[in-house]
Amino acid sequence: xxxxxxxxxxxxxxxxxxxxxxxxxxxxxxxxxxxxxxxxxxxxxxxxxxxxxxxxxxxxxxxxxxxxxxxxxxxxx
Numbered sequence: 001x002x003x004x005x006x007x008x009x010x011x012x013x014x015x016x017x018x019x020x021x022x023x024x025x026x027x028x029x030x031x032x033x034x035x036x037x038x039x040x041x042x043x044x045x046x047x048x049x050x051x052x053x054x055x056x057x058x059x060x061x062x063x064x065x066x067x068x069x070x071x072x073x074x075x076x077x
Contacts, residue, residue, distance in 0.1 A: 001022045001023070001024060002022065002023055002024075002025065002026075002029070002058065002059075002077070003020050003021070003022050003023075003058070003059045004020055004021065004022075004023055004029050004056055004057065004058060004059075004064065005017040005018075005019075005020040005021075005057045005058075005059075006020075006021075006032070006036050006055075006056055007054070007055040007057065008035060008036075008040055008052060008053070008054055008055075009036040009051070009052065009053055009055065010051040010052045011028070011051060017029075020059070021061065024027050026064065026065075029056055029064065029065075030056075030065070030067075033054050033056050033067050034067065034072050035054055036054060037067060037069050037072040037073065038072060038073060040052070040054075040069070041069055041072075041073045043053075049069045049070070049073065050068075050070045052068075053067065053068045053069065054065055054066070054067040054068075
C-alpha cells in the first residue's frame with residue numbers, strides 16, 4: 001500500500017487533497033486519478049478545463065505523476 005494525494009490546479013487555483021488515500025500500486029493510483037479528473041471536469045460544467053491538471057503526490061509531497069485534464073476527457077468542441 002502507498003498513500004497518495006490528488007491535488008488539482010490551474011494557473012489561478014490550487015485544490016489540495018489534505019487527507020489522501022491508500023492505493024495498492026501506481027496502476028491503481030493512475031486509475032483513481034483518471035476517475036477524479038472525470039468527476040472534477042463534470043462538476044466544472046461548461047467551463048474550459050483544458051488548463052487544469054491533477055498532481056499525484058506521495059506522503060512526502062513528491063510528485064509521482066501529473067495528469068492534464070484534457071488527456072482524460074478530451075478537448076472541448
